[in-house]
Amino acid sequence: MGLSACANAGTEPSAIVGETLAEADGVLPVDAVFIVQDVSPLFNEQPTYDEGQFGSAQWTVVAACANAGTLESSSTIEIAIAPTTVITKEQIGAARGGEFSDAVVCNF
Amino acid sequence: MAKGMMKMRRRISRAAIALLTATALIATPVGASASEGSEDGPITTQQLWTATTVINKSSTSNSIGTQVLASCTVAVAGATCTITSGKSATRTIGLTFGATRSQVAGSLNISAAATQTISVSCTSPALPKGGSWRAKPKGTKFTYKIRELTYVDAIIVSQRDSATLTAFSPTANAIYCY
Numbered sequence: 001m002g003l004s005a006c007a008n009a010g011t012e013p014s015a016i017v018g019e020t021l022a023e024a025d026g027v028l029p030v031d032a033v034f035i036v037q038d039v040s041p042l043f044n045e046q047p048t049y050d051e052g053q054f055g056s057a058q059w060t061v062v063a064a065c066a067n068a069g070t071l072e073s074s075s076t077i078e079i080a081i082a083p084t085t086v087i088t089k090e091q092i093g094a095a096r097g098g099e100f101s102d103a104v105v106c107n108f
Numbered sequence: 109m110a111k112g113m114m115k116m117r118r119r120i121s122r123a124a125i126a127l128l129t130a131t132a133l134i135a136t137p138v139g140a141s142a143s144e145g146s147e148d149g150p151i152t153t154q155q156l157w158t159a160t161t162v163i164n165k166s167s168t169s170n171s172i173g174t175q176v177l178a179s180c181t182v183a184v185a186g187a188t189c190t191i192t193s194g195k196s197a198t199r200t201i202g203l204t205f206g207a208t209r210s211q212v213a214g215s216l217n218i219s220a221a222a223t224q225t226i227s228v229s230c231t232s233p234a235l236p237k238g239g240s241w242r243a244k245p246k247g248t249k250f251t252y253k254i255r256e257l258t259y260v261d262a263i264i265v266s267q268r269d270s271a272t273l274t275a276f277s278p279t280a281n282a283i284y285c286y
Binding site: 033034035039047049051054076 | 177178179180181182183184185188189190191192193197225229230231234
């Protein structure tokens with residue numbers, strides 16, 4: 001019988017790529033600074049995100065980074081998002097593979 | 109004679125303390141000296157005190173702090189940046205002459221706490237590739253001087269003023285984005 005070594009290890013920023021903001025909200029610290037880039041132009045859409053939509057399922061994370069190893073321990077988190085209704089499953093898969101990682105600069 | 113000297117010393121000390129309390133200063137005893145008694149008079153003790161106070165106060169509300177809370181650089185042409193902050197901004201208070209942070213903060217009627225949590229967002233317009241969007245805290249900027257007074261017993265023997273000092277107190281829910 002073995003014990004899991006993964007309890008309380010934290011969530012790496014890459015873990016929320018491909019998730020909606022609503023899904024990611026559960027692991028985002030409440031007191032961090034969030035830099036949210038609306039990269040809708042990458043998907044031929046106009047940017048429409050505003051702060052009132054933070055945590056909304058209408059947006060999907062396509063890239064993420066943070067100033068610490070895990071989101072829970074970070075004080076600054078940068079994410080790039082695109083409209084959930086526009087992004088395809090293939091593009092979500094590409095995002096998880098790092099296709100859009102350059103969309104965030106992470107100049108912390 | 110010994111009882112008389114003790115009473116004199118207590119009267120002098122009480123007078124000094126009463127004066128300093130009435131003027132709301134922070135007083136610090138620096139030292140005491142005693143002179144040798146002679147056939148004609150008793151031994152006396154003098155108390156040396158320094159006290160600091162805040163003077164020449166002025167304030168400007170809606171000032172922009174110098175601290176950058178967050179900075180966003182756009183890698184995709186036409187993208188927007190939204191900075192959402194539930195972050196602590198720094199409260200600065202200039203000190204000198206041994207004045208304490210709580211003393212100056214009380215005089216300026218602001219919190220002495222080192223940080224202020226602000227919670228607010230701002231969204232940029234569509235930016236060109238490489239464009240940036242930054243957020244700084246807004247708050248009240250204070251300028252003032254600290255005056256140091258030196259007393260021997262209850263008498264001011266010297267006074268010196270500091271250069272102009274500044275303090276910045278961030279306002280909750282207020283940031284400036286540019």
